[in-house]
Amino acid sequence: AQSVSQHNHHVILSEAASLELGCNYSYGGTVNLFWYVQYPGQHLQLLLKYFSGDPLVKGIKGFEAEFIKSKFSFNLRKPSVQWSDTAEYFCAVIFNDYKLSFGAGTTVTVRA
Amino acid sequence: GAVVSQHPSRVICKSGTSVKIECRSLDFQATTMFWYRQFPKQSLMLMATSNEGSKATYEQGVEKDKFLINHASLTLSTLTVTSAHPEDSSFYICSPLGGTEAFFGQGTRLTVV
Numbered sequence: 549a550q551s552v553s554q555h556n557h558h559v560i561l562s563e564a565a566s567l568e569l570g571c572n573y574s575y576g577g578t579v580n581l582f583w584y585v586q587y588p589g590q591h592l593q594l595l596l597k598y599f600s601g602d603p604l605v606k607g608i609k610g611f612e613a614e615f616i617k618s619k620f621s622f623n624l625r626k627p628s629v630q631w632s633d634t635a636e637y638f639c640a641v642i643f644n645d646y647k648l649s650f651g652a653g654t655t656v657t658v659r660a
Numbered sequence: 661g662a663v664v665s666q667h668p669s670r671v672i673c674k675s676g677t678s679v680k681i682e683c684r685s686l687d688f689q690a691t692t693m694f695w696y697r698q699f700p701k702q703s704l705m706l707m708a709t710s711n712e713g714s715k716a717t718y719e720q721g722v723e724k725d726k727f728l729i730n731h732a733s734l735t736l737s738t739l740t741v742t743s744a745h746p747e748d749s750s751f752y753i754c755s756p757l758g759g760t761e762a763f764f765g766q767g768t769r770l771t772v773v
């Protein structure tokens with residue numbers, strides 16, 4: 549069955565630390581990949597997406613993600629986090645239609 | 661960016677009553693609308709997909725007679741939770757599809773007492 553896995557449930561780190569959130573999916577076909585962020589009390593917002601082309605995708609707010617097809621992964625990274633990056637992060641995948649399948653989410657807490 | 665308005669943001673209702681949630685795309689037209697439900701500490705689960713002017717398609721395990729979806733126009737879709745019970749308490753999120761990108765409402769926290 550098609551699924552999306554996020555490895556970390558809760559990540560706590562200090563400002564200026566580097567962040568990497570894992571995302572894996574199970575499907576051998578063509579996929580579209582997304583990372584969304586939900587700040588406290590706000591809508592889900594798109595951070596970045598990958599449809600095709602360069603597997604290293606740059607998004608908003610200094611985030612980037614790398615699609616590694618052989619590993620079925622789409623990990624999110626940020627070299628130096630800020631307190632304002634405290635949020636819930638969701639990896640999502642479109643497998644073979646317009647429907648988004650979401651991972652369980654990772655809560656990121658950045659301590660000042 | 662695209663603006664999505666979902667109302668109400670919070671609602672508390674008595675068991676057995678019905679609640680209507682509205683979702684509007686304010687600056688774009690959405691032929692397709694997704695409705696999600698999110699339980700605490702869990703991911704968003706797709707409930708149904710609706711296309712403007714057509715009946716909604718429900719995911720397995722979602723009761724279509726309980727969760728009524730109306731998508732009568734390209735800018736408005738509604739979800740009505742009928743005869744709500746405490747187990748329907750959850751966070752409901754609409755997601756209109758604008759072109760190839762999905763946008764999200766701010767969600768509705770439903771509490772059934």
